Structure formats: C-alpha cells, structure tokens
Amino acid sequence: MKLSKLFISSLIICSAGVINASVPVYLDDSKPLEERVEDALSRMTLQEKIDIIHAQSKFSAPGVPRLGIAELWCTDGPMGVRPEVLWDEWEQASWTNDSCTAFPSLTCLAATWNPEMAALYGKSIGEEARFRNKAVLLGPGINIYRTPLCGRNFEYMGEDPFLSGKMATEYVKGVQSNGVAVCVKHFALNNNEINRHTSNPIVDDRTLYEIYLPAFKMAATDGDAWSFMGGYNLFRGEHASYNPILMNDILKGEWGWDGAVISDWGAVHDTETAVKGGLDMEFGSWTNGLTNGVSNAYDNYWLANPYLNGIKSGKFSEDELNDKVRRVLRLTFRTTMNRNRPWGSMGSDEHKAACRQIGGEGIVLLKNKGNILPLDPAKVKKIAVIGENAIKMMTVGGGSSSLKAAYEITPLQGLKNRLGKDFEIVYERGYVGDTLGEYNGVRTNQDLRDFRSVEELREAAVNAARNADVVLYFGGLNKADHNDAEDSDRLSMNLPYEQNELIEALAKVNKNLVVVNISGTGVAMPWVNKVPAILQAWYLGNETGNTIADVISGDVNPSGKLPYTYYANLMQCGAHKMGEYPGTPAKDKFGNDIFDMPYNEGIYVGYRFIDKNKLKPTFPFGHGLSYTTFTYGDASVDKKKGGLNDVFTVTVPVTNSGDRAGSEIVELYISDPKSSVDRPVKELKGFKKLALAPGETKTATFTISKDDLSFFDADRHEWVCEPGAFEVLIGASSADIRTKAGFTVE
CATH class of the missing domain: 3.20.20.300 (Glycoside hydrolase, family 3, N-terminal domain)
Structure with missing residues (x-):
C-alpha cells in the first residue's frame, strides 16, 4: 500500500x-x-x-x-x-x-x-x-x-x-x-x-x-x-x-x-x-x-x-x-492538522438524547384553551390522528440540508410508543401532499401514494374525528418545492394541499381539536379561533415522534417560544407591505439580468414592524405557553443614573405559580422613547431561561451596556448611545410585557 x-x-x-x-x-x-x-x-x-x-x-x-x-x-x-x-459527481457514494x-x-x-x-x-x-x-x-x-x-x-x-x-x-x-x-x-x-x-x-x-x-x-x-x-x-x-x-x-x-x-x-x-x-x-x-x-x-x-x-x-x-x-x-x-482534536462519535446514545432534549425544549405551545393538553387518560380514551405529516419522514429533502438519517420516528409511531397502552389510536390520512421521499439518491423508502380523491380522504378523516374524544391533526409544510426547501420560496402563507378546508371540517365535528403544525416558518391560520389547541412542532430529526409524544403526554412541559412573528397575513410583514418582493428586473455591471430588491421597511423587521404599526399578529414574537403559569415581580435597575461606560444591572423575580415544574423564558427589551432618530418601540437585548419547581421563585438578572442602547449612525459610520432616559420592558413575549423600569444615561 x-x-x-x-x-x-x-x-x-x-x-x-x-x-x-x-x-x-x-x-x-x-x-x-x-x-x-x-x-x-x-x-x-x-x-x-x-x-x-x-x-x-x-x-x-x-x-x-x-x-x-x-x-x-x-x-x-x-x-x-x-x-x-462521489468524488466528482453529486451521486451517492453508497457508503453503508x-x-x-x-x-x-x-x-x-x-x-x-x-x-x-x-x-x-x-x-x-x-x-x-x-x-x-x-x-x-x-x-x-x-x-x-x-x-x-x-x-x-x-x-x-x-x-x-x-x-x-x-x-x-x-x-x-x-x-x-x-x-x-x-x-x-x-x-x-x-x-x-x-x-x-x-x-x-x-x-x-x-x-x-x-x-x-x-x-x-x-x-x-x-x-x-x-x-x-x-x-x-x-x-x-x-x-x-x-x-x-x-x-x-x-x-x-x-x-x-x-x-x-x-x-x-x-x-x-x-x-x-x-x-x-x-x-x-x-x-x-x-x-x-x-x-x-x-x-x-x-x-x-x-x-x-x-x-x-x-x-x-x-x-x-x-x-x-x-x-x-x-x-x-x-x-x-x-482543524485537520490539529493533532489534539478529539476523535468524535457518530450516532451515539448521547446524540439521540440531545436530539430529543433540544426538540422538546423547542416545541412551542401556541394555544391551549381548556387545557386540552397534556392528554388526560381519565378524560380521553380514543384519539383520532389525522394528517399526512403524522406519517411522513422529513429528514430527506429540502436541499443541501437533506440527510441520510440512521432512523426516523414518525409522529404516529411516537404516539403509539408512548400512548398506545392508555389510549385507542386510529389514523386517517386526510390529505395527500408530497409522496416523494428522495433527494440526491437518498430515499426514505416510504410509499406514500394514495389514490383516493380529495373528497374521499376528507370524508374518512371527518368520520374518524367525529367518533374520537380528541383529534390530533398533523399538518403544515414539508420539504417539497415551494414549502420549506432550498432554491424556491413559498407561493403564499397558506397551508398547501387544501389543509385549511380540512381543519375547518374537523373543527365542526369535534371541539377537542389539537393542530400540530410541522414547519420551519409561520403559516396563515384562518381557523385559529375555531381550534382550542395548537403546537408548533418544527422538523425534529431522528426523534420526531418521541419528542412530540413527550409534550403531548406531559412528560415534557413545553417551554419553547417563537423566534419570529406569526403573521396573520403577508401585509403584516414589512417586506411585503412596503417592499417589492421578489424584486424588479435590472442589469449588473456585466449586463447580466438581476433583480433589484429595495428593503423599504428598513430596520422595521418582524416585531419591530408590528409594534410600529400597532398590528395584531396571529401570535407575537417570543410567544409560547406552558402547562404551568408564571408570575413576574417588579423589575429593578441597580442604579437610576449612570455614565456612558457604566453597566446597568436589571433584575426581576419570577415565580412558578402553577402545579407543574416548568421553564420560563424571560425576555428583556430596551426602549429609547426620546431618541433624536426614529427607533423601534422596543428591541430585544436579553433573555434568560429559568427552570422552576411549583411555587419556586428565581431571579432573572441582566446586564445592559452602552452597546445595548446604541443605534447605528450611518453618516458618522459608528454606533451612538445618546444620553437620556431609557426603559427596560420585561415580559413573556414581545406583546406580553409584565414589568418595566427606567434609568438615565448621563
């Protein structure tokens, strides 16, 4: 050799x-x-x-x-x-x-x-x-x-x-x-x-x-x-x-x-x-x-x-x-010439556990009217699981992030693993979306073809829902083109495959409907007021089904919060309300066709645009519920006045006022109400995740420096912190401010 x-x-x-x-x-x-x-x-x-x-x-x-x-x-x-x-091709090397x-x-x-x-x-x-x-x-x-x-x-x-x-x-x-x-x-x-x-x-x-x-x-x-x-x-x-x-x-x-x-x-x-x-x-x-x-x-x-x-x-x-x-x-x-780097590991039990833990902390409970979740065996005997995303593997597809996973537990399988002994579970497809499971030669080997008509699929789903104590609907997007996928954008905020109509039909026959939305971004929810419970479940990898079952069963108390605004419609988004998405035709310096895309909304992206225009989205940035409740005390700042180079310490006590252990994300926003330039109503500048037993109180502590108070002055090309009064706003979401405190920079 x-x-x-x-x-x-x-x-x-x-x-x-x-x-x-x-x-x-x-x-x-x-x-x-x-x-x-x-x-x-x-x-x-x-x-x-x-x-x-x-x-x-x-x-x-x-x-x-x-x-x-x-x-x-x-x-x-x-x-x-x-x-x-392969060395010189996109085809799979067929390693085992x-x-x-x-x-x-x-x-x-x-x-x-x-x-x-x-x-x-x-x-x-x-x-x-x-x-x-x-x-x-x-x-x-x-x-x-x-x-x-x-x-x-x-x-x-x-x-x-x-x-x-x-x-x-x-x-x-x-x-x-x-x-x-x-x-x-x-x-x-x-x-x-x-x-x-x-x-x-x-x-x-x-x-x-x-x-x-x-x-x-x-x-x-x-x-x-x-x-x-x-x-x-x-x-x-x-x-x-x-x-x-x-x-x-x-x-x-x-x-x-x-x-x-x-x-x-x-x-x-x-x-x-x-x-x-x-x-x-x-x-x-x-x-x-x-x-x-x-x-x-x-x-x-x-x-x-x-x-x-x-x-x-x-x-x-x-x-x-x-x-x-x-x-x-x-x-x-x-990297490769570093003799001291560790050997690494692949597919270990620790990695499976990490996958499940991260997913469990990231799932967001958007709505839970009547405390339908977690499911209670004393009240629920029969569950109708409906929707293609309950059975579809999602690790393959979506572009260059497509994976050859060692295994993937679907939501339906995860529910059966955890709830099968306590509940009767029936399944209906409800709709047919993407039946493919292949990308660059990697295949899920699922055969998701279904030759029933839209009407037949919907009728079977409605009948199953009518005869169940609780309906768990698994829908949302997938990794197909014009869903969550590289090299194409979505065509609208609406759920594809006529899912809105299906959800409306299910809501009419069963008041205990839980929508589990699997997607990587926000979708329109015209049925939001007709559905008592909604989970945002994401693409969760190997442990998808087990992770979702952890939350639905109550083994894991949801603690995730939205990292983006859930718009009610595109006109609540500055890029679409004020911009020219996806651009206007132009030429580059070589004469090639390009698309000029003015960012007319400027700094008003997401919740900044919502605040400025006093809009009410479906769910605000930072929103997320729990199976317990949290009470915030009064925020305090260590000093009411300080110089430009001083650091201000902000504290707020938070108590678990419910009967379950849970974690609360405490969000800190800064407001500069009398700036010489136009500034957002508030901007996120701190967050803490506190794990609390029932009745327990912990203090969230934040430090605020000049950098957190500054805006960028384009004319001077530098960050500027103006002396004056500032306010800290602390809450459970960008729209749920629980306590405020003020201080002055001299």
Missing part, C-alpha cells in the same frame, strides 16, 4: 511521542499558529498556493501533498452531516456507514431560547463531523427572517439579530470544540430563495448594521468562527461571496476577523472581482464552478488557472494570494 507523505509524517511524529526538532515548524502544533502559517507559506510554490485555494472534488481542497499539509474536507450541515457523494444523527431544524433550536441547548447542539453535530474526518461543517445559517415565504427559513434562527447571534455563538463554540470549523452562512442578505442567484438587495447602512449584520458579527467575534460562506445574492451590484464591502471592509477590516471566506458552491463568476473582493476559497456545484463542465476540470475555476495566469502576467500581485493562503492554512491547522 502506498502511504501519503502526510501519513508518513504523522507516523514519525506520533512514534516519537513528541515533535522532533528536525520537523518543520508548520508541522509542530506546539508552536504559535501564526509562526506555523508563515513557515508553511514560505515553503510553498506559486502553483501550490493556487491549488490550496480551490476545490479538487465536490467537497475537498487538496492541501499541499509535497509538504504533508492535509486535504481539507467540507460537509453540508447544519442539522446533520451529509452522506458521502455514513448515516447520521438528524438534529432538529435550527428554527427549533432558536425556539429553545437556551444557549446551553445551542452549545449541546454544536458539540454533538461537531462530534459527528469529526468522526467522519470533516474539517468544515457548512453551517450554521443565520440569515434573518425578512419574509415568511423564504424557502430556507427552517435552516435559520428567526427574525431577531440578538437572539440569532446569541444562539449562533454557542453553536459555533460547540462545533469548533471538536477541531471542526463552522462555516457561518450566508454572509449576508441572503433572505430569499427565489431569484437567489440574481437578487440585489438595496439596503441602507443603518438597516445593514442594525438588522442583518449583528448575528454574523457575534459569530465572528464572540464565537471566533473559523470560516464564513458568502451568499449567491448580490449587494450593491457585486456578488456577496466576494463583495469588497462585506468581506474586506466589514468582516476582515472592522471586525478584525482572521478566518477564511469560502464561496457558496458555484457562486463565483469572475476572477478579478473574486481576487479583489475578499474570497479565499472557491468551491463549485459543477466541476468548473459554472456549468456542466468536463470531468475533473477544477483547474478551470476562477481562482485556479485564470488567477495563476493573472499573477504571472502581472495583473495580480502575489501579496493578495498570500493573504488568502494564510487564511486557508489557519483553517487547516485549526
């Missing part, structure tokens, strides 16, 4: 137990990182420098074999490790040992409002990526929910930059504790899937800095993310993957970030702008990064031979190339 130079080097190093003095500095990971980077760079030829910054296969870059610098392998995430594909743990959607993670869950999630998925010897996990996605129609919302963390940033930071730290880099995506303004390659968001600087950048900044600076991915979209006429404003001025300049910028697959269109715009590594959907090219044509990439020839001709300087190579070397030494 022929051994690679890297493997031989590793044998020499490991057999000695310590680094031999004759080993080059770049291989000695006891040396400072920058010293190793400079040593490796000094030994590389021009060709090797070019090779290291572009792909050699679908998901890998070559490293430097002559110097023993390892290949860099990426894998899609961010909710599980993608199965292996690459089935992963499928974790809940990142929307579900955000709904936990619990940074500890984000850390557990990151650590767990990082262990699986490490076990598969991946260096870069392509995630998390933290683009802001600008519109509920975005097909990729289920991969993101909601509408608020503070919540998204805090959760993303802990996710990043968890993944990278395994010596696996995150690749935070899609930087930035990738807020729609329709026209995603040609959208040109028109955004003012204040909106950019206050809404669309903060989560990325937290991931880069607080989380120390080792790589970022640019988006397909444009920004001010230039593609995001090599946008000089985003990559050079902000990410690498203002934030002082030292990681590597990786293109989205096939997102590069020009050598000169890619070189100058801050891109460090080019990957592609096709072998030449652009079209269905000839096999193994990676040297045709924009950052391959065209870049090499440009340097040789004097068009580009080698200094620019060296900066890119340094960043790739840092990424390599932090």
Whole structure:
C-alpha cells in the first residue's frame, strides 16, 4: 500500500511521542499558529498556493501533498452531516456507514431560547463531523427572517439579530470544540430563495448594521468562527461571496476577523472581482464552478488557472494570494492538522438524547384553551390522528440540508410508543401532499401514494374525528418545492394541499381539536379561533415522534417560544407591505439580468414592524405557553443614573405559580422613547431561561451596556448611545410585557 507523505509524517511524529526538532515548524502544533502559517507559506510554490485555494472534488481542497499539509474536507450541515457523494459527481457514494444523527431544524433550536441547548447542539453535530474526518461543517445559517415565504427559513434562527447571534455563538463554540470549523452562512442578505442567484438587495447602512449584520458579527467575534460562506445574492451590484464591502471592509477590516471566506458552491463568476473582493476559497456545484463542465476540470475555476495566469502576467500581485493562503492554512491547522482534536462519535446514545432534549425544549405551545393538553387518560380514551405529516419522514429533502438519517420516528409511531397502552389510536390520512421521499439518491423508502380523491380522504378523516374524544391533526409544510426547501420560496402563507378546508371540517365535528403544525416558518391560520389547541412542532430529526409524544403526554412541559412573528397575513410583514418582493428586473455591471430588491421597511423587521404599526399578529414574537403559569415581580435597575461606560444591572423575580415544574423564558427589551432618530418601540437585548419547581421563585438578572442602547449612525459610520432616559420592558413575549423600569444615561 502506498502511504501519503502526510501519513508518513504523522507516523514519525506520533512514534516519537513528541515533535522532533528536525520537523518543520508548520508541522509542530506546539508552536504559535501564526509562526506555523508563515513557515508553511514560505515553503510553498506559486502553483501550490493556487491549488490550496480551490476545490479538487465536490467537497475537498487538496492541501499541499509535497509538504504533508492535509486535504481539507467540507460537509453540508447544519442539522446533520451529509452522506458521502462521489468524488466528482453529486451521486451517492453508497457508503453503508455514513448515516447520521438528524438534529432538529435550527428554527427549533432558536425556539429553545437556551444557549446551553445551542452549545449541546454544536458539540454533538461537531462530534459527528469529526468522526467522519470533516474539517468544515457548512453551517450554521443565520440569515434573518425578512419574509415568511423564504424557502430556507427552517435552516435559520428567526427574525431577531440578538437572539440569532446569541444562539449562533454557542453553536459555533460547540462545533469548533471538536477541531471542526463552522462555516457561518450566508454572509449576508441572503433572505430569499427565489431569484437567489440574481437578487440585489438595496439596503441602507443603518438597516445593514442594525438588522442583518449583528448575528454574523457575534459569530465572528464572540464565537471566533473559523470560516464564513458568502451568499449567491448580490449587494450593491457585486456578488456577496466576494463583495469588497462585506468581506474586506466589514468582516476582515472592522471586525478584525482572521478566518477564511469560502464561496457558496458555484457562486463565483469572475476572477478579478473574486481576487479583489475578499474570497479565499472557491468551491463549485459543477466541476468548473459554472456549468456542466468536463470531468475533473477544477483547474478551470476562477481562482485556479485564470488567477495563476493573472499573477504571472502581472495583473495580480502575489501579496493578495498570500493573504488568502494564510487564511486557508489557519483553517487547516485549526482543524485537520490539529493533532489534539478529539476523535468524535457518530450516532451515539448521547446524540439521540440531545436530539430529543433540544426538540422538546423547542416545541412551542401556541394555544391551549381548556387545557386540552397534556392528554388526560381519565378524560380521553380514543384519539383520532389525522394528517399526512403524522406519517411522513422529513429528514430527506429540502436541499443541501437533506440527510441520510440512521432512523426516523414518525409522529404516529411516537404516539403509539408512548400512548398506545392508555389510549385507542386510529389514523386517517386526510390529505395527500408530497409522496416523494428522495433527494440526491437518498430515499426514505416510504410509499406514500394514495389514490383516493380529495373528497374521499376528507370524508374518512371527518368520520374518524367525529367518533374520537380528541383529534390530533398533523399538518403544515414539508420539504417539497415551494414549502420549506432550498432554491424556491413559498407561493403564499397558506397551508398547501387544501389543509385549511380540512381543519375547518374537523373543527365542526369535534371541539377537542389539537393542530400540530410541522414547519420551519409561520403559516396563515384562518381557523385559529375555531381550534382550542395548537403546537408548533418544527422538523425534529431522528426523534420526531418521541419528542412530540413527550409534550403531548406531559412528560415534557413545553417551554419553547417563537423566534419570529406569526403573521396573520403577508401585509403584516414589512417586506411585503412596503417592499417589492421578489424584486424588479435590472442589469449588473456585466449586463447580466438581476433583480433589484429595495428593503423599504428598513430596520422595521418582524416585531419591530408590528409594534410600529400597532398590528395584531396571529401570535407575537417570543410567544409560547406552558402547562404551568408564571408570575413576574417588579423589575429593578441597580442604579437610576449612570455614565456612558457604566453597566446597568436589571433584575426581576419570577415565580412558578402553577402545579407543574416548568421553564420560563424571560425576555428583556430596551426602549429609547426620546431618541433624536426614529427607533423601534422596543428591541430585544436579553433573555434568560429559568427552570422552576411549583411555587419556586428565581431571579432573572441582566446586564445592559452602552452597546445595548446604541443605534447605528450611518453618516458618522459608528454606533451612538445618546444620553437620556431609557426603559427596560420585561415580559413573556414581545406583546406580553409584565414589568418595566427606567434609568438615565448621563
């Protein structure tokens, strides 16, 4: 067997137990990182420098074999490790040992409002990526929910930059504790899937800095993310993957970030702008990064031979190339060349438990009139389970986040596992939506074909509902096109497949109807006042059925809260009320067709727009109920006045006033009522999750600094905190403020 130079080097190093003095500095990971980077760079030829910054296969870059610098392998995430594909094709490699743990959607993670869950999630998925010897996990996605129609919302963390940033930071730290880099995506303004390659968001600087950048900044600076991915979209006429404003001025300049910028697959269109715009590594959907090219044509990439020839001709300087190579070397030494990173694990019992725990904390109880939930065996004997989503596996499909899961427990199976002994359970399909279960060669092997008519399906469901004590309806969206899926947006907020009509029919024959909505984003609920109980259940991965059964049975007391506003209709969303979604036709600098998309709503995204216009959504941002109740005491601020550099401490006691143990998420918003500029009514600047036994009281403590009180002054290009009176508003949701307190900045 022929051994690679890297493997031989590793044998020499490991057999000695310590680094031999004759080993080059770049291989000695006891040396400072920058010293190793400079040593490796000094030994590389021009060709090797070019090779290291572009792909050699679908998901890998070559490293430097002559110097023993390892290949860099990426894998899609961010909710599980993608199965292996062939070297130069998207077809499955047909491995038998690459089935992963499928974790809940990142929307579900955000709904936990619990940074500890984000850390557990990151650590767990990082262990699986490490076990598969991946260096870069392509995630998390933290683009802001600008519109509920975005097909990729289920991969993101909601509408608020503070919540998204805090959760993303802990996710990043968890993944990278395994010596696996995150690749935070899609930087930035990738807020729609329709026209995603040609959208040109028109955004003012204040909106950019206050809404669309903060989560990325937290991931880069607080989380120390080792790589970022640019988006397909444009920004001010230039593609995001090599946008000089985003990559050079902000990410690498203002934030002082030292990681590597990786293109989205096939997102590069020009050598000169890619070189100058801050891109460090080019990957592609096709072998030449652009079209269905000839096999193994990676040297045709924009950052391959065209870049090499440009340097040789004097068009580009080698200094620019060296900066890119340094960043790739840092990424390599932090990951695949780190001898001290742990071994990782795959499909462990701990990962299954993490999946179930995160899902249980993320499920949101939206409504529970009459306390129908949890189900009481003393009152309920027969349950009618209705809806396609009760039996449909959801880990396959949706785009690049599609997974080859080791197993998937459907909601119906989970209910039978937990409730089958106490209740009679009958099932009816009710509607037929998506019968496919295949993506890139991975199949669920479910046969969901049903040849009954719409009327026959509905009649059977209504009859089952009429004869049951309780109806559990499982509907919502799925991973098909125009649902929750990459590369297409939803066509409307309505539930597909005539589900609204079905729900209305069920509500007429049974007053004890529980709607379990499985989706990654909000849907219209015209029947909301006719249904007593609603659960938002997300895509929950391997343990879907068991997790939902945990909540319905009462084994788990729901504690999740919405990370986005549940609009009653699209006109409650600023992007649709004031914008030109999905854009108007225009031309880029090369004469190519693009779509200009003005963000006319500015900083008024989500609950900010709701507050400004005094609207009443179906459910507000931050909303979520429990099987117990919580009472808030009076908020207090440690000092009523302070200077610009002072930190204010805010406290509020919270008591579990019910008879069940439960957790309450305490939300803190800041209001600046007399600002010299237009500001939102309030903005989230803190949250705490408190676990409380019945009758127990705990104090939620927050610290407020100048950063939390500032707005971005575009003219001065800096954050400004104006002296004056501020108010803290603390509550159970953005619309349920329980207590307030004021203070003054002098």
